[in-house]
Amino acid sequence: MYLHNKLENKGNFFQKIKNLDFVLLTCILILGIISLATMYSTDSGEVLFHTKSHFVKFVIFTLLMLIVSFFNIRLWFSLGYFSYLAVVAMLIWTIHFGITASGSQRWIDLYFINIQPSELMKIFIILCLAKFFHRKRLENVNSFYSVIISLIIIFLPMSLVIIQPDLGTALLISISGIIVLWFAGLNHKYFFYSLLITIVSLPFIISFLKPYQKLRVLTFLNPDRDPLGAGYQIIQSKIAVGSGGLFGKGFLKGTQSYLEFLPEKHTDFIFTLFSEEFGFFGSVFLLLIYAIIIYRIIKIGAISRSYFAKLFCYSFGASMFVYIIINMSMVLGLLPIVGSPLPIMSYGGSSMLATMIGFGIVMSAKVHSKQSIA
Amino acid sequence: MIDQSDNVIKLSSINRRMFILGIAKIIILGGIVSRLFFLQVKENKKYLTLSDKNRIREWKLPPVRGDFQDFFGNTIAGNFEAYQLHLIPEQVDNFRYTMNRIKTILELSDKEFQKIIKRKKEIKPWETLIVADNLSWKNFSKINNNLYDLNGVKPIISISRNYPFKENYTHILGYVSQANENDIASNDYIKEKFVQGLKVGKIGLEKTFEESLIGNNSIERYEVNAYGRRISQLAFQQGDKGQTIKLTVDTEIQKLANELLIDKSGSICVMDIFTGHVVAMHSSPSFDPNSFVFGISQDDWQLIRNNPMKPLINKSISGNYSPGSTIKPIVALSALENDIVSPKFTVQCRGHKHPLELYGQTYHCWKKEGHGYVNMREAMKQSCDTYFYEVARKLGVDKLSETAKKFGLGKKVFGNLFDNEKDGLVPNTLWKKNALGRNWLLGETIITGIGQGYIQTTPLQLCLMTAQIANGGHKIYPTLLIDNNDKKDKFVSLVNNPENIKFIQEAMFSSTNEIRGTSYRSRIEDPRYQFAGKTGTAQVKRITERDRELDLKTSEIPYEERDHALYVAFGPYKNPRYAISILVEHGGSGGSVAAPIAKTLFKKIIDRHDVRKDFVSKKYLEI
Numbered sequence: 002m003y004l005h006n007k008l009e010n011k012g013n014f015f016q017k018i019k020n021l022d023f024v025l026l027t028c029i030l031i032l033g034i035i036s037l038a039t040m041y042s043t044d045s046g047e048v049l050f051h052t053k054s055h056f057v058k059f060v061i062f063t064l065l066m067l068i069v070s071f072f073n074i075r076l077w078f079s080l081g082y083f084s085y086l087a088v089v090a091m092l093i094w095t096i097h098f099g100i101t102a103s104g105s106q107r108w109i110d111l112y113f114i115n116i117q118p119s120e121l122m123k124i125f126i127i128l129c130l131a132k133f134f135h136r137k138r139l140e141n142v143n144s145f146y147s148v149i150i151s152l153i154i155i156f157l158p159m160s161l162v163i164i165q166p167d168l169g170t171a172l173l174i175s176i177s178g179i180i181v182l183w184f185a186g187l188n189h190k191y192f193f194y195s196l197l198i199t200i201v202s203l204p205f206i207i208s209f210l211k212p213y214q215k216l217r218v219l220t221f222l223n224p225d226r227d228p229l230g231a232g233y234q235i236i237q238s239k240i241a242v243g244s245g246g247l248f249g250k251g252f253l254k255g256t257q258s259y260l261e262f263l264p265e266k267h268t269d270f271i272f273t274l275f276s277e278e279f280g281f282f283g284s285v286f287l288l289l290i291y292a293i294i295i296y297r298i299i300k301i302g303a304i305s306r307s308y309f310a311k312l313f314c315y316s317f318g319a320s321m322f323v324y325i326i327i328n329m330s331m332v333l334g335l336l337p338i339v340g341s342p343l344p345i346m347s348y349g350g351s352s353m354l355a356t357m358i359g360f361g362i363v364m365s366a367k368v369h370s371k372q373s374i375a
Numbered sequence: 376m377i378d379q380s381d382n383v384i385k386l387s388s389i390n391r392r393m394f395i396l397g398i399a400k401i402i403i404l405g406g407i408v409s410r411l412f413f414l415q416v417k418e419n420k421k422y423l424t425l426s427d428k429n430r431i432r433e434w435k436l437p438p439v440r441g442d443f444q445d446f447f448g449n450t451i452a453g454n455f456e457a458y459q460l461h462l463i464p465e466q467v468d469n470f471r472y473t474m475n476r477i478k479t480i481l482e483l484s485d486k487e488f489q490k491i492i493k494r495k496k497e498i499k500p501w502e503t504l505i506v507a508d509n510l511s512w513k514n515f516s517k518i519n520n521n522l523y524d525l526n527g528v529k530p531i532i533s534i535s536r537n538y539p540f541k542e543n544y545t546h547i548l549g550y551v552s553q554a555n556e557n558d559i560a561s562n563d564y565i566k567e568k569f570v571q572g573l574k575v576g577k578i579g580l581e582k583t584f585e586e587s588l589i590g591n592n593s594i595e596r597y598e599v600n601a602y603g604r605r606i607s608q609l610a611f612q613q614g615d616k617g618q619t620i621k622l623t624v625d626t627e628i629q630k631l632a633n634e635l636l637i638d639k640s641g642s643i644c645v646m647d648i649f650t651g652h653v654v655a656m657h658s659s660p661s662f663d664p665n666s667f668v669f670g671i672s673q674d675d676w677q678l679i680r681n682n683p684m685k686p687l688i689n690k691s692i693s694g695n696y697s698p699g700s701t702i703k704p705i706v707a708l709s710a711l712e713n714d715i716v717s718p719k720f721t722v723q724c725r726g727h728k729h730p731l732e733l734y735g736q737t738y739h740c741w742k743k744e745g746h747g748y749v750n751m752r753e754a755m756k757q758s759c760d761t762y763f764y765e766v767a768r769k770l771g772v773d774k775l776s777e778t779a780k781k782f783g784l785g786k787k788v789f790g791n792l793f794d795n796e797k798d799g800l801v802p803n804t805l806w807k808k809n810a811l812g813r814n815w816l817l818g819e820t821i822i823t824g825i826g827q828g829y830i831q832t833t834p835l836q837l838c839l840m841t842a843q844i845a846n847g848g849h850k851i852y853p854t855l856l857i858d859n860n861d862k863k864d865k866f867v868s869l870v871n872n873p874e875n876i877k878f879i880q881e882a883m884f885s886s887t888n889e890i891r892g893t894s895y896r897s898r899i900e901d902p903r904y905q906f907a908g909k910t911g912t913a914q915v916k917r918i919t920e921r922d923r924e925l926d927l928k929t930s931e932i933p934y935e936e937r938d939h940a941l942y943v944a945f946g947p948y949k950n951p952r953y954a955i956s957i958l959v960e961h962g963g964s965g966g967s968v969a970a971p972i973a974k975t976l977f978k979k980i981i982d983r984h985d986v987r988k989d990f991v992s993k994k995y996l997e998i
Contacts, residue, residue, distance in 0.1 A: 139385050183396075186388045240429065243414040243422025256430045260600040281415040285408060292404065299393065308385060315393050322400050326407060333410050 017071055020368040025297040028290050029066075029345070029360060033059045035287065036346045038252070039275050043266050043348075046253045051267050051348055058350050062357040069361025074369040077362050078309050081132030084125045085154070091118035092161040105165045117351035119162045119170040120342075123324075124355045126178050127316045128362070129154055134185035135309040135374065143188045151182055168214060169339035173327070177320040184315050221337035234264045238332045241277040249280030267348040269340060273332045287346075291325050301367045307374040310366035317359050431609065432599045435570045438590035439534055441617025443548055443580065445626045446652075446857070447990055452548050452581070455537035457669075458515035458530065460507040465500035466527030473525055477506060480517050501604050505572075509535070509669045536574055536668045540626060542661035543633050546689035547624065547855065549579020550664030568592050574668060579689075580620070580855070583792055590617035621857040623652035625987065631979050632657035635972045640684035640960040641940075642691040643972070644838035645980060648945060648954050651842075651851040654980070656835065658690040683934075684960070692789065692796040695831040696958060699911030699965065700758045700893075701943045702779070702826035704844055704879045707751055707763075709778035710770045711875040718751045718878055724761035727923060731764050736818050738764050739923070741912070755882035758893045758910060760825045767824025772815060775823060776803040781869045783839040784832050788853050799836050802829035827914060834958045837943050841909075842954035843869060844883075845945030848876040883907040884948055887970075894942065894970035899977065906977045908944025910965030915939060929963035937961035942969035946977050953980050 040055045041048065069077075091109060095118055099106040108115045130151060134142065141147055155178035162171040183192065199206075207215065216231045224232035224239075241257035250256065255277040258266045266274050276284045295318045302314025321344060328343040330336040342352045414422065443452035460477070467473050478488050495504050506528075510518070518530050536551045538544065551574040558575050559566050564586045565575055575589070576582035593614035597605040632643040636659035645655040662679050666672075671679075679686050688694060710716045726745030730737040740746065740760040746753070754762035767775065779785065785801030800806075802823065804815035822828040832840075839853055848870035870876050884907035886892040888900075893910040916936050929937055940962035945954040955973060962968035 138381050139388060184389050184392055186385065186392070237429075239414060240422050240425045242411070243418050244426035245415050246419045246423065247416055256598070257426055260430050260598065260606060262429050262601045276411070276415070281411055284411050284415070288404065288408065295400070299397070302393075303390070308382065308389075311386070311389060315389065315396075319396055319400075322403075326403055329407050330410075333407070333414060335410060 014071075017368045020370075021067075021070065021364060022297055022301060022367045025294060025301075025360070025364070025367075028294045028297070029063070032290055032294070032345045033063065035275070035290070036271075039271055039278075039346065040267070040348060042253050042255065042278060043258060043271070043274060045259060055348055058353055059345075062353050065354075066357040066361040066364065069358060070364030070368055072365060074307065074310055074362070074365045074372055075374055077128065077365060078132055078135070078307075078374050081128045085129035088118050088122050088125045089158055089161065091116075092122065092158060094118075096161065096164055099165070105167050107165050107167055107170075114350060116354075117349070119158075119165070119167055119174065120349070120351035120355045121358075122158045122162070122174050123170075123177050123320065124317070124359045124362075126154065126158060126174055127181055127313060127320060127359075130178060130181035130185070131309050131312040131316065134181065134312060135307075137185070139186055142186045143191075148187070148191070151178070151185075154178065155182075166211065167340065168210075169341050172339065173320075173324060173341055176323050177316065180319045180323070181312065181316045184312055184319075217337045217339075221334075224334065234270070234338060235334050237262045237264065238270055238273045239334050241273045242333060245277040245280045245284075247281050249276070249278045249283055252278055254278060268342055269328065269338075269347065270332055271346045271348070272329055272343050275346070276332075291321075295322050298363050301363055301370070305366050305370050307366075307372060309374050310370070310372075314363055314366055317363060321356075321359070430598050430600075432597055432603070432605075434595045434597060435568070435592040436595065436614065437534075437570050437573050438568055438592045438614050439616040440536060440551070440574070440590060441584075441588040442619045443544075444619060444621045445624050445629075446622065446654075446987065447625070448621070449626055451540055451544050451622070451624075451626060452536065452538050454534045456532045457508065457535035458510040458512065459505060459533050460510060460515075460518060461529045461531050462504045462506050463501060463527055463529070464495055464498075464504060468526050470495075473528060476521070476524060477518075477528070480521055481507065481510070481514050499603070508533075508572075536665075538664045540630070541663045541665065543626070543629050543657070544624075545579075545661045545664045546658040546691065547579060547622070547656055548664065549576055549581040550667040551575055551581055552577050552667045553670060562586075564589055577667070578795065579793065580622075582794070584618075584620055587620065588617040591615040622855050623647075623650075623654060623857055624656070624855065625654050625983055627983055628655040628976075628979055629657060631655075631976065633659065633661065635975060636660075636959070639962065640690070641962065642694065642834040642956075642958045643976065644691050644835045644956045645976070646838050646842045646853055646954050648842040648846040648851065648951055651853040652857075653835075653853055653855050654953065654983075656691045656855075658688070658694075660684050660686045662686045689793070689795060690958065690960070691834050692787075692793055694833055694958070694960075695797050695799055696834070696939055696941070697828070697830060697913040697915075698784075698826035698832045698837060699913035699939070699941050700760075700826060701837055701909050701911035701941050701956075701965070702824075702830065702832075703755060703758065703763055704883060704909055705779050705782055705784070705840060706766055706770065706775060706824050707755060707882065708844070708870070708875055708879050709775045710766045711751075711878065712778060712871055713770065713774050715770045715774075716751070716766055720766070721748050721750050722754070722759075722762045722765045723748050724759050731761055731821075733768075733818060733821065738818075738821055739918070743926070752878075752882045752885060755879075755909070756885040756889060756892045758886070763824040764821045767820050768817065770820075770824075772820040772823055773803045773805075775820075776801045776806075779830075779840075782843050784830075784836050788833070788835045788839055789855070792855065797833055799833050800829060800831040826911060834941075834956045837941070837958075838954055838956035841943040841945055841956060844876060844879055845951040845954050847873060880907060880945075880948075880951075883909050883944075886910070887944065888948075893966040894944075894973075896966070897970035897974040899974060902949055903947060904977050904981050905948045906944045906946025906973065907948050908942055908970065908973060910970055911941030911943070912964045912966075913939040913941060915961070934961050938963055940965045940968035942973050944970075944973050944977070947981060952984060953977075955980070 037056055040052045044052050095106060095109050100108040100110055100115060107117050107119060137147055155175055159171045159175045162174060220231040224235045226232060228236055241263055255274055257263050257277055258274040263270055263273055298314050298318035302311045305311045324341060324344055327341050331338055342349050344356045345353060439454060442450050445451050464470055491506055498504060515530060554565055554569060554573045554575040559569055562585060568589055576585050591614040594612040595608060596610040598607050598609055599605055628645055632655045636643060639659055641659050643657045646653050666675055724740050724746035727739055727743050730739045746757050746759040749759050749762050779801045785799050787796045787798055789796055807813060807815045819828050823830050842851060848868055849866040850869055887894045887908045888898045894908055899905055940959040942957040942965050945951045955976060957969040957972050959968050
């Protein structure tokens with residue numbers, strides 16, 4: 002038995018490499034290259050700060066993802082609650098000692114990197130809830146006790162992020178949580194009722210919104226009401242995407258971004274720039290890459306033996322999908338402007354770190370797919 | 376801990392839900408793709424246009440203004456290259472240092488310096504700041520020599536208006552200056568072509584022909600960024616220069632007219648009696664229109680405005696003067712035409728002691744001793760007032776005004792060409808009734824007969840009147856423009872009996888060329904230059920008995936009260952071609968002040984006529 006284990010351990014490292022999902026890895030690398038090229042374009046065709054920084058982050062975080070994938074899925078299972086609590090602690094820390102930028106206090110200074118805990122929470126809330134539901138019997142999932150606990154798990158970070166204030170991320174965190182609840186088998190009627198309650202209480206929620214948030218909603222409903230003010234971003238974004246046409250204006254030739262008509266082109270509006278330069282075909286190609294990534298994540302979930310891994314993969318895949326859709330809908334004028342980055346493509350370390358950790362755990366689930374968790 | 380069956384249920388539940396969500400995902404993804412398709416393929420054209428609208432902006436440059444040329448094709452209003460100094464604040468590393476360097480190089484005063492600093496604050500940092508708009512060559516080269524030290528400073532050669540003959544043509548051409556809000560509002564052409572720094576005609580022909588002169592803007596098309604900063608030039612569309620307008624004037628004669636009237640206030644008009652070409656038209660004193668191009672300084676402006684000789688008024692067409700004795704040819708002609716008197720009609724002029732008396736009013740002749748018995752020819756020659764009192768009395772003002780109007784008095788000579796031209800005034804009984812509401816008095820007829828009273832004419836009208844007498848009583852249409860192809864009836868006769876005109880011409884000849892003629896001293900005996908004319912001395916103030924007793928010399932009377940000296944003439948007598956009118960405001964008597972000017976003028980005019988003739992025949996040869 003011992004010998005067998007040892008033998009197994011010897012071949013472990015190469016075995017693990019062999020077990021990696023190379024389709025997923027390739028897609029992530031392609032996405033990385035696309036994002037670097039786009040970042041290069043936002044720097045007006047020069048290797049400047051954003052490009053360099055994005056490259057360094059991508060390399061480091063890809064390595065981090067591989068490291069994460071080599072650790073046994075059981076380790077991530079056991080770290081489920083701890084990591085969640087650690088990020089909650091970071092969020093609390095942020096409230097008191099965070100760095101303020103553009104009107105909200107979102108970052109904490111870790112001396113070598115500024116980190117945005119709310120982005121990390123998007124992953125760790127999934128990890129935490131997956132662990133929570135792993136042990137639950139199906140009939141217990143809908144018990145009062147577990148519903149309350151899971152709601153607390155969702156609302157605690159959500160409210161901490163709202164305080165910052167960062168409504169967009171808070172919404173995304175709660176959506177991630179709700180997705181886990183859905184996969185865990187929470188009764189449909191809960192979703193139905195809470196949707197109903199949300200719709201009914203919408204007027205009240207709106208009255209609690211800050212003026213600039215209300216403005217965003219109004220602007221979404223009619224972008225032309227203030228084309229040079231609140232509606233400027235969305236109008237310029239639509240012009241950029243629309244003027245791209247079938248094949249795009251060509252790499253480094255996007256006039257809207259090059260001439261600085263596009264706001265936030267490094268972060269939330271990166272897809273606009275990509276779409277302007279590479280057109281409809283380019284955009285569909287990018288969507289395809291994302292679709293393959295999500296498909297692979299779900300596939301890994303499907304072959305995973307442990308319920309935890311399955312739940313995590315499905316939820317992470319669905320969350321990824323939601324992030325991408327929300328970001329794209331926003332820049333295409335289908336949703337109001339909420340600050341949500343496009344995974345990997347957008348500039349921003351925390352978002353990429355969180356996504357890469359997510360990929361790493363998924364990879365780990367693939368490498369250790371035979372592993373069952375007691 | 377977890378039993379197998381529960382696990383199976385859990386797995387089937389999660390997989391079922393995964394399947395549901397998977398389908399939802401595919402549908403949503405389809406939605407995004409169709410949205411992309413809608414924006415990028417279906418609405419592509421619309422957004423492409425919007426994107427171009429965003430990034431492409433056009434800049435208009437000031438158009439190049441058309442020239443004015445005199446009869447011989449000399450440019451009398453053209454363009455010159457003005458040396459300017461432009462600066463783009465954001466391209467200057469140290470604005471304060473650079474400005475101080477410029478200040479020392481150009482020796483700017485503190486006031487000018489502050490003005491530039493103020494202007495800098497009003498513009499965006501990437502917009503052009505015009506530091507100096509018209510540098511001398513010396514300063515321009517100094518700047519160029521110091522360019523190594525002046526980062527971001529651009530010496531520019533820009534095109535600007537120039538009047539090479541300075542004050543000579545001011546009243547004909549007018550001048551250009553910075554377009555203001557009024558100009559833009561009143562003229563659509565200016566509105567369409569307006570750019571910062573555009574100069575437009577403010578008065579004179581520059582204003583009248585604004586639409587032909589202004590030309591078309593050159594257009595620069597630039598790619599700009601979101602903040603309006605120019606990134607790169609995409610296209611340059613060359614504009615057109617405005618039309619060149621050819622005038623009938625002769626610069627040599629115009630210059631002589633200016634010299635003859637120097638330090639005097641007055642006007643000289645010279646007209647071709649057949650074509651109606653105005654060969655010269657000068658109003659004195661004049662001023663240099665070049666000083667208006669870059670904005671005149673307050674001091675210079677006050678100097679022009681407050682000059683008692685009124686340089687701003689174009690006296691040739693906007694000055695209303697009593698014609699004085701220069702009206703006598705028309706009075707005589709009118710009497711002859713209406714068969715009131717014959718040339719043999721004789722009146723005794725008995726001097727100041729025995730003036731003509733009518734209803735208690737006395738009417739004096741200018742000559743103290745009187746002229747004795749005079750017939751019409753003698754009366755014209757010596758300008759006997761008493762004779763014309765009598766003729767006017769017999770003729771009546773209505774008949775006189777009819778003839779005077781026929782010969783061009785009392786209405787604008789150029790029509791709408793100048794907006795400051797005056798009508799003058801030829802009174803009649805109906806006019807007085809309508810305008811003043813009172814009946815016409817006989818005494819008023821009498822003084823009208825010697826060109827005093829209500830009657831008012833502009834010097835140009837007198838010139839036209841003389842021209843039409845000189846050409847045998849035919850109608851002409853005076854013009855300043857060569858290409859004036861109006862299909863007007865040319866040369867309609869204005870008189871019933873050509874003999875009458877002949878007589879008047881002969882009488883005017885005697886006035887200049889026979890002894891005792893009022894302008895005898897200014898005669899030229901050489902038949903090539905010989906001219907015939909009529910003097911005029913227009914009172915500006917009623918002469919009192921006291922004045923008559925004092926009998927002061929002109930120089931002893933205050934300037935404002937001195938008589939206007941007038942002279943109208945045509946020549947050469949044997950074969951008339953040109954008519955002139957001369958007015959010297961407050962100059963004294965026409966015979967001693969105005970007529971001598973004609974002598975110099977006619978020599979020049981006749982000499983220039985040959986040049987003019989040669990020029991015209993050569994022009995036809997070339998074709």
